[in-house]
Amino acid sequence: MTKIKKIPSSEITPEHIYNDRRNFLKNLGLIVSSTALSTFTNKSFAALSALPSFIQSKEHKNEKLSSLKDITSYNNYYEFGTSKSDPHEHADLLKVDPWSISIEGSVTKPLTLDIDELIKLIPIEERIYRLRCVEGWSMVIPWVGLPLNALLKKVSPTSNAKYVEFISLKRPSEMIGQKDDMLDWPYTEGLRLDEAMHPLTILAVGLYGKVLPKQNGAPIRLVVPWKYGFKSIKAITKIKLVEKMPTTTWMKANPKEYGFYANVNPEVDHPRWTQATERRIGESLLAPRLKTRMFNGYQEEVAHLYQGMDLDRYF
Amino acid sequence: MKFNQTYVKRLIFILSLWPLLSISINIFQDTLGANPIEFIERHFGKWTLIFLCLTLSMTPLRRITNISQWILYRRMLGLFVFFYASIHLLCYIALDYHFDWVDIKNDIIKHRYVLVGFLAWLLLLPLAITSSDKMIRKLKANWKLLHRLIYVIAILGVLHFIWLVKKDITEPLIYAAIVSILLILRLNILRRKKL
Numbered sequence: 001m002t003k004i005k006k007i008p009s010s011e012i013t014p015e016h017i018y019n020d021r022r023n024f025l026k027n028l029g030l031i032v033s034s035t036a037l038s039t040f041t042n043k044s045f046a047a048l049s050a051l052p053s054f055i056q057s058k059e060h061k062n063e064k065l066s067s068l069k070d071i072t073s074y075n076n077y078y079e080f081g082t083s084k085s086d087p088h089e090h091a092d093l094l095k096v097d098p099w100s101i102s103i104e105g106s107v108t109k110p111l112t113l114d115i116d117e118l119i120k121l122i123p124i125e126e127r128i129y130r131l132r133c134v135e136g137w138s139m140v141i142p143w144v145g146l147p148l149n150a151l152l153k154k155v156s157p158t159s160n161a162k163y164v165e166f167i168s169l170k171r172p173s174e175m176i177g178q179k180d181d182m183l184d185w186p187y188t189e190g191l192r193l194d195e196a197m198h199p200l201t202i203l204a205v206g207l208y209g210k211v212l213p214k215q216n217g218a219p220i221r222l223v224v225p226w227k228y229g230f231k232s233i234k235a236i237t238k239i240k241l242v243e244k245m246p247t248t249t250w251m252k253a254n255p256k257e258y259g260f261y262a263n264v265n266p267e268v269d270h271p272r273w274t275q276a277t278e279r280r281i282g283e284s285l286l287a288p289r290l291k292t293r294m295f296n297g298y299q300e301e302v303a304h305l306y307q308g309m310d311l312d313r314y315f
Numbered sequence: 316m317k318f319n320q321t322y323v324k325r326l327i328f329i330l331s332l333w334p335l336l337s338i339s340i341n342i343f344q345d346t347l348g349a350n351p352i353e354f355i356e357r358h359f360g361k362w363t364l365i366f367l368c369l370t371l372s373m374t375p376l377r378r379i380t381n382i383s384q385w386i387l388y389r390r391m392l393g394l395f396v397f398f399y400a401s402i403h404l405l406c407y408i409a410l411d412y413h414f415d416w417v418d419i420k421n422d423i424i425k426h427r428y429v430l431v432g433f434l435a436w437l438l439l440l441p442l443a444i445t446s447s448d449k450m451i452r453k454l455k456a457n458w459k460l461l462h463r464l465i466y467v468i469a470i471l472g473v474l475h476f477i478w479l480v481k482k483d484i485t486e487p488l489i490y491a492a493i494v495s496i497l498l499i500l501r502l503n504i505l506r507r508k509k510l
């Protein structure tokens with residue numbers, strides 16, 4: 001039901017309309033109707049004004065997309081402050097052009113390239129994913145990005161590569177939340193190599209058919225839909241293939257509460273928030289909470305990665 | 316003088332309704348943000364703590380200013396603590412959890428911030444029930460003893476906020492500081508009484 005299928009471009013109808021009628025997009029993301037998408041996020045859009053054409057997703061017809069306004073105004077991005085509204089207010093200070101991202105470590109062909117080069121190297125496509133925050137809320141987000149495995153194949157990981165470490169940017173002059181030592185900057189995340197190679201794992205460069213807004217992690221961020229949102233690191237500058245399990249930022253901040261895996265799991269509770277249910281952002285005031293699904297509903301695709309593992313221990 | 320006090324009391328009562336008015340404005344203007352239930356819950360939680368601090372300020376203010384009038388407003392402010400704490404709890408039970416008692420029970424057992432918050436509300440109940448003049452007369456010396464529970468409630472209320480927050484505990488620490496000062500002032504009063 002949630003499988004991502006590659007759709008041949010011949011099947012795409014030019015006037016494809018999202019199931020959320022208020023937020024539709026026209027002309028394969030090349031030109032976005034300025035009236036349909038509010039100017040709400042314009043100030044935070046990166047220097048690039050358009051994405052090249054991409055394959056659109058036809059999935060999640062049964063789930064309503066979260067509104068662009070909610071996706072871009074309710075964010076956890078401590079680099080810009082700890083309140084949900086801080087990223088929307090402060091992210092426009094960040095300069096994302098020029099930007100380079102390097103893929104290095106245990107690889108035979110390391111790469112350093114900018115975002116333009118990257119999206120020329122690997123075709124981008126739309127992926128509509130649920131995003132489940134560890135705090136107990138969720139959204140449905142139409143990302144545009146590229147499969148991480150396609151990029152990792154380009155650098156040829158050596159046999160020493162067991163994990164992938166992701167490192168974000170540390171630039172307190174533009175990321176004003178970094179003026180406090182709230183977390184150990186720069187934000188660092190990690191995946192096991194097989195998780196990183198999973199076809200659902202993407203690097204996102206766009207949202208709602210447009211260039212990724214800064215508060216959502218421009219110019220490039222990770223999206224791992226079966227894990228809690230904090231795994232999906234924003235503003236990536238470095239991807240490093242390593243032998244040992246990296247210690248992630250939240251593991252350092254609070255090892256009892258945040259593990260390396262952070263798979264969405266309604267059975268493994270968090271000391272602070274219930275993980276059995278979630279509140280879907282954008283629903284009416286009277287809507288009930290939804291039951292959280294194992295691996296955020298991507299069980300069919302990812303459960304095999306964790307076969308035989310004690311998920312209580314490796315939370 | 317009597318006339319004056321009645322007016323002040325009425326004024327405080329009307330001002331104390333501000334949290335209800337301000338959230339109504341938010342609801343009608345649709346400015347509750349992406350997570351409206353969280354917004355409403357936090358709003359009433361915050362105002363419960365504010366009224367708790369106000370209630371606890373009346374006794375020290377009487378000492379410091381030497382004006383006994385302050386004490387006349389303490390009961391009303393205390394009842395507003397109960398009022399806003401109850402709305403806060405009702406939002407959690409009805410809006411957030413849709414009266415799903417199993418989920419609510421699990422949330423209380425498994426999460427210490429929920430547990431202390433719930434405990435604080437439970438302890439407020441007997442104080443609200445025994446707030447009338449009749450009950451004060453009936454309970455005599457025990458009334459004073461019983462109403463010292465407010466100190467425990469204040470500590471639980473602040474813990475509820477501290478334990479809820481993921482990382483940035485600046486705001487809960489402000490309440491912790493205010494409550495600490497208000498409680499320390501009482502220790503001094505007790506000590507002076509003994510001397």
